[in-house]
Amino acid sequence: MHDLTHSEILPRTFYLQDAETIAQQLLGKLLVRRLENEILIGKIVETEAYLSTGDPAAHSYRGMTRRTQVLFGPPGFSYIYSIHRYHCLNVVVEQENSPGCVLVRAVEPIADIELMRRYRQIQDVRQLTNGPGKLCQAFALSKQLNACDVTHLDSVLTIRESGEKVEKKIVRTTRIGISRAREMPLRFYLENNPFVSKQ
DNA sequence: CCCCAGATTGTCT
């Protein structure tokens, strides 16, 4: 099993800043999914920010609904929704009633890659987690894991500090797949990382 | 209840 001894869980205070800031700070952090007898780990390499105000592309833009309830709650919780045949994973940021969030668009597979292959029904490592729907499939994430506290030690889904401190350059572009607010440059990824969804 | 858009992906041209 992968050694997580030096990977501390990010505290709730980490998520108290705005989505644009946290989207960049989450790059390089570890997404850790605990299963019955296995553990899945990926390094976050691509994110998008969805702002709490003035962002027509954000699900929270037109107010609270049953689906978006968790966005209006405290930070450090997962927001997982379904889109077509897939799911997307977000992390809620900012204080209560400020519904900002960060979409995790891609991770670099760390472990257990064989299990990810089984969940994805595909062999190519580069295709396992290089997209929001793909990584949810590889990590067995569905709406059952919506509103999961990713700052809690016992959670089945957590985000942790990575041991390595090698910081790569961050690239900023416009967001992918949206029809509104296309011009807002709120997508971030680690430069030259082969597991980014699109260069 | 009906309608339809959608923070995607895989496949085909």
Place this chain on the structure above:
DNA sequence: GACAATCTGGGGA
């Protein structure tokens, strides 16, 4: 690059 697959949430009647 285009398009279909597939289904849920949200809005309107």
